[in-house]
Amino acid sequence: MSMSKGMLEEYCPELSILSIPLRNKFRGINFREVAIFRGPSGWTEFGPFLEYDDQEAATWMRAALEAANEPWPELFHNQIPVNATLPIIEPEAVRTILNRFPGARTVKIKVDDFENGAGVVEEVLNIDPELKIRLDVNAGWSDTVAISNLLEYHLRFGNVFEYVEQPCATLEELARVKSEVPIRIAADESIRKNLSADFDNFSQYAHFAIIKWQPVGGFKSAHKLAEQIGLPIVVSSALETGIGMSHGLALAGSFKSTPLASGLGTVALFDGDVCEPATVVENGFIEVKRREPVLLERYLASPERTLHWKQRILRVLQTLQDLEELEGRVK
């Protein structure tokens, strides 16, 4: 088996590597690099974060190939409510970023430092006390710290919190926090970083399951997971461009139940989108439709980064080929 340029052309036709500036640092990055390509069903996106190894990236490629080569699942909703997403910022920056999510009634706030997080929550509630708040800790706290921080948030702000996303890393810690804190828990990393886990009785760890189109490996895999987990689903993004986001929106629209506000408005955190009109929030919703890139030149990555990504994609395709998963993936 040899890795070849031909493989790129076969599996990832019309490949472009993009680098899109973020308006605020997010996940510690200032530029979002992704690959997009096109299959018989339309455009797709492959954007595992740079630190992810080939094994983890292969799951993202399963999603990308499925979307390029197969039709969308049946849709039950043609527009999806989204939450506003606030990166880790100073409270003074809240208003400007909230304005990029017009009409959103739910605000998800990334939190690491307790006091700064509290300042951001306070500012959001100053702007509109009716907004629902989600906190996302990205597994940053131990169970002891999470319990004391969350009890304190609850004491200060009352019942404004819809849930706290992944306060701690392990399931045991989540279970402990869940039993001691009056704020509901959503699991994110515990799902997407443990796809082969046994999800029976998952309700002992969380009240909500965050499901992301690429990190869980695409539509079919997402539906299988949702069924295994059996909790209400919140579909969220992996900081995709409008191309990938259209698949996240389709995933949210493919669940029969009324969608909870999804974390799919994050194109608003980019300097711009490759699709026009950009995939941004109107009246708190985004429309579910396939999107095509029209502004590629503006965000093409440098030749060095393009080469890096092509090599990465070849290794990831090779990983799937070694697992005998490439056969039949391409129509």
Ligand SMILES: [Mg+2]
């Ligand atoms: Mg999260």
